[in-house]
Amino acid sequence: MTDREADDLSDEQIQQLLLDSENISEFLNVFTVNLARTISDNRNEVYCSVTLLRPKRTTPMASSHELLEDLDELQFHHGDGPCLTAARDKQVVYVPDTRSDTRWPEYGKAAAEMGTYSILGVPMELESGAAAGLDVYATRPRAFDVPAVELIEQEVAAVSSALRLALRLESQRDVEKDLTAAINSRTVINLAVGIVMGQNRCSQGEAVDILTAASNHRNIKLRDLAAELVAKMGGGPGRTHFER
Helix, strand or coil, X not given: CHHHHCCCCCHHHHHHHHHHCCCHHHHHHHHHHHHHHHHXXXXXXXXXXXXXXXXXXXXXXXXXXXXXXXXXHHHHHHCCCHHHHHHHHCCCEXXXXXXXXXXXXXXXXXXXXXXXXXXXXXXXCCCCCCEEEEEEEECCCCCCCHHHHHHHHHHHHHHHHHHHHHHHHHHHHHXXXXXXXXXXXXXXXXXXXXXXXXXXXXXXXXXXXXXXXXXXXXXXXXXXXXXXXXXXXXXXXXXXXXXX
């Protein structure tokens, strides 16, 4: 294990990798490629993938090899598998031989036909309703001894901290986008109300009623109708006062 450990990413390198990545998928892709290279040897080629589970979303996020796309899709097709179980139950799952393991027989048979004979699923410690699992696929049976599992768990623990930070940042960005969208919607609706008031010499409440009725009649969102009216009257979309 000494030679392998020399290739491990340090905490500082993982943090820098996160800062250099444009998104979570890019960050995890580099991580899986590096980890696969670290734990592969001349006797056994290893591939890695990460699946991220979030409310209303289950997403294969990254992999070190295109072959894993098919293997990950198999888990989703069957609704279960080593990685999904590891992520959901927060426990390490080891399949020493896919040809004889009885927990996921159809998945194991398909994996073996693709040349994958042992699989290790390791959970990632996240928060806010999210969960993730690392799948490590090997081309020979019983590929992972105790030192190998410990090494993988150490790598997962290190990257989990960075992934928690990445999810927090992404969540904050989503909140900011939603807030901006809400402000823009309110702005364009207010402009449209003003236009209708001027055209019809009516009150604000009456203008809102007119726009709402038109929205329902045309079966389009009020915000879209308002944007259409503002663009038609002003030669372009409505803008908030702080836009440049």
